[in-house]
Amino acid sequence: MKVDTYTRKLTRLRKVASHVDAHLGESMCLDELAGIAHMSRFHFERVFNEYSGETPVARVRRLRLALARQRIEAGGVGSLLDLAFDSGYNSAEAFSRAFRAAHGLPPSAVRPQAQTPSPIRIEFLQGQAIQYIPFRGQLGCGITPFDELRAHALIAGIPRERRKGWCVQLSGDMNDSGSEVELQAALQSDKLGQHIPGLEQGQLPDGHYAVLRVSGGFGIPAHADLGARIAAETSWKILPDAPLLRCFHNSAYLPAGFERQFDLYVPVAA
Template sequence: MATNIEACARRLKRLRKVANHVDANLDKSLSLDDLADIAHLSRFHFERVFADYSGETPVARVRRLRLEVARRRIEAGQAGSMLDLAFDSGYGSAEAFSRAFSACHGLPPSRVRPKERQPTPIRIERIGSVPIQFVPFKGQLGSSIAPFDELRAHALIAGIPRERRKGWCVQFSGDLGKTAGEVELQAALLSERLGQKVPGLHEGYLPAGDYAVLRVEGSFAAPDEAELACRVEHDTGRRLLAGAPRLRCFNNACYLPADFERQFDLYLPLSA
């Protein structure tokens, strides 16, 4: 079993490497053969494995992300001409781009309006002692997410359906946004959602208490500590509880989100 878990976790790491390559090269030609080489798989096997894990084929991912980048450029007021957007998104004409954009987003690019992104409000949420199953980790996380790959490998091999694999992180120490420095955490799934004991996972609970909760988007890193403390006190009238574990609930629509798609709810423990 341990060998199977390790092999599955390595494969997930390679698929994430492919996704990172796609994200960094959306403005370049991306062939299936090249992506399969990065994953160390045959083209046929790679396309099937990638789709099974991420929920979309590699080609569909490239198209979707290019169209998402185009929409964000329009909303940020940085679109330029429609023909420029079409070429940057891999289309040979403004008409073809507009059709693909409409199919993806439900409206043509001409109807998208610039908008200013507002910070999400902070809410207070009380968490009881919610049972979890988790992978413990202590050490240098670096640029990897090894404990989360291991957690997903356990869930995949146990046959846990995608809709029941909602990810959490219990962070005891360290900074998950930095590539250097030691962290201590639990990469967790909720026991109730899993519906069974997954072999190889530890059992425990989310730390109970009151939390200030805010949505973080476009990064795996949390906002500045001092900024968080000031904002929480201003918005809630409560102070952060020093030294207590912080929680993250991951809200990504897929397992291989692009950097700008990343989002999680950050749970900050509050003093009484």
């Protein structure tokens, strides 16, 4: 399969995943999701399962239960029955059984947790070889360069555990879908063990970085807010105009927005 064909397929699957994420509180059927992917129901279910490691129906159930746990931990839940209905279950008993099967404990055993920012650490990053897709333009609502990168790796037969993903943000604001950005969607070369045809070769910029874990999407704090927080917590200062790095930690290829996690590497100087 050609890379552009595979990329379009991955982009369509991501569009389906985004639709599921945005409508978890509503009923969904396979025919509707297959239509979004522009595939037959049978083909869609098979392709989605092969790529994401779960069927579309299993994804909906898993995410509803994961979101239910997050709501309990955030302390904003009313009755168990309301939570069951919101999660697509007709009774509190059925919801509790499914919740225990998914999380290993009943909803009543989950306690609210204080939401605190992840701590910042200072790390010296050695220069590391990467293979990447260059991108310059508006990302819009998609992440096409990363889908293209993954398509190259899949066609080359690189196992999932060897695809360590990075983003080198050279310019622009990735928080603004209408902003022009320049970036490299990258994989770490030493993990790959081979050169992948169609990818350019480069290096992650070495140096000192303030590193913090970001959860719940691709957005990051504004540059001024980042600088103020880093200075307050570490006494280091952001280097202006130096690339920002993101190191992705999701094991799944189609994580929901609230499941996404990455380490943000902000270049700093003492």
